[in-house]
Amino acid sequence: MDVTPIIDTLNDAQREAVTAPQEPVLVIAGAGSGKTRVLVHRIAWLVEVEGISPHGIMAVTFTNKASAEMRGRVEQLLDMPVANLWVGTFHGLAHRLLRRHAEDVGLPKTFQIIDSQDQKRLIRRLIKDSGLDESTWVAREVQYFINKQKDEGRRPDHIDVGKDHTRAMLVRLYRSYQENCDQNGLVDFAELLLRAHELWLKRPEVLAHYQRRFGHILVDEFQDTNSVQFAWLRVLAGDSGVLFAVGDDDQSIYRWRGAKVENMYQLKKDFPGIREIKLEQNYRSTSNILNAANAIITNNSERLGKNLWTEDNEGEPIKLYNAYNERDEAEFVIARIQDWVNQGNLRADAAILYRSNAQSRTFEEYLFKKQIPYRVYGGLRFFERAEIKDALAYLRLLENRADDTSFERVVNVPTRGIGARTVDEIRDYARANALSLWESAMSNAGGQLNARATGATHKFLALVEELAQETESLTLHEQVDHVIERSGLIPHFKKDRSEQGETRIENLEELVSAAQTFEPDEQDELPPLAAFLSHAALEAGEGQADKWEDCVQLMTLHSAKGLEFPLVFMAGMEEGLFPHKRSINDPGGLEEERRLCYVGATRAMSQLYLSHADQRRMHGTDNFAQASRFLAEIPPKYTEEVRPNIRVQRPVYQKNTTHSNTYTVTPTDGIQLGQRVRHGKFGEGTVLNYEGSGSHARVQVNFEAEGTKWLVMSYAKLELM
């Protein structure tokens, strides 16, 4: 047998991991060290050399994209399709298990998945129904609480609230939320994992079956696993399963979503003999970039410890740009991209990364102005759009009349005279008699509805029943097509002649073609419509379709994880924004921000730009900020200040050693950007900018009464306030 293609292209550490004996392995894989490659080649090695059937291998990832890529690359390397290999996301695999064993964990066969939007709506409903004050009990926060409990594997009964009344109420809400979901046959994302774990605990024979089957379990991005995911893997692996975990503790950026880096340490405790392999050679970035990233991450205390190195040359220094405001920053970045493109490079090779989505707007504005095609990742995704969710809600009602969430969503969409009053009546009656909204509506809320409401409600009920009959023998895409037309959604949006209305129609039509091209996973063994609905919930799709065009890439630092670009801009490197103000006071949160910075920097292959603005417009008002502390953590030998419009000779970022937590950009005269000052003639104002130092320094001040003026320090006699 020729194993050359499997191991020939690997370095020593990679080869050690790929060819390791069939025992637990933990691969600590730095950024750009070829971790996906190792996973793919490991699978190929197991199949080709060790003679393991793909049937006995499970590979788990976090994103649909990652699992699609893994399957594709394995099949390419093995040069054959491997349909019986289980590759998927945690949620996808849990879903498959639950479909097969629904009754074992007390779920109806027809259970449906709700996304976090639906979850929030449901929780808001419950808060209202409990008569609680919605400003004290914020749906988003209650949702966060519930998911956190679920991520930790806790049911309401497991939570000890002691004398904490707030907590007791949260648990009560959790309980009623769960009862509601159970009654409606709804499963949220966290619930998928929790039930899959309970399946192992409740059904030893089922567990034994899968333990026998999966002798090898490979896990990608292990640092991002949460408690339930870890427990689920741990139980499945048991004593006989061989776990092959790949992760990087320095790239753990989802702690706030329940991810536990500690799982990497725990793994070493649970499998004392585990083989630990570090991949430390980076194949992506120049040494300047890599050294800078290493220097940043060294400031974190909680690390497994590794040091990435590269054979690549120094490359260009990292460019630092101190912008005046966010518009200046955008202008600068876009000018650099124009240079890049003029040099014959691809736009798609340039990425603008930022901490929060709101930052994309300014960049979009300038890109649009310069007619440069761009693509923003994130934001609303296809299956999350309102009109799509409306259509899906109708389809879900066809599957399950007891789906209250869907019922509420479309009962009056398009408007058909069923107002808030009527829905309230239906809901109250349903709650009092433990009925679904559908059943309650059937009985006219126990006869409490007036004639007009009864008529309107029955029209709706009849409509859904008719849709069910009419679509019974149709193919999936015909069903979808029929439902969006006959439900009144299409006519409803056709009335809206605006651009938005047109997009909505287009999206609904796109839904039909999505149904047409949808290929159900045979292993899921579901009827087409149910499979399509699950697919829609588990894989929300992309935000924008035009992938093929050569576009500048805009995305948050979080969504850049796992990607690489020759040219990278990290914008908004400012205290309060990055690190974000909500993380700054929590040491754990700050370290996570730093890891995020590390992730961002290591996306860059040949050129990295870091920019920050003195002044930034946020939520409609101007704010001043200092340069991010992360900039000061990069040794100056790797960086270079850029000033295309030479204004000032300004000091480079310095770490203030006397007060270890203070970082300054302005050493002169006690003048800080944003400083309030008083002038004899002009009155009070704020310092916007300055140049030079000492008595020659000039400052720009925005006076309340007189507007902005440039003043020479030694003449102006400014009084600090």
Next chain:
DNA sequence: TACTATTTAATTTTT
């Protein structure tokens, strides 16, 4: 009941 005006609050978001 349906539409419009006002108020409120705003990290990150693999599934």
Next chain:
DNA sequence: TTAAATAGTA
């Protein structure tokens, strides 16, 4: 600035 949720009006 902006989106979304609520309050107010036809």
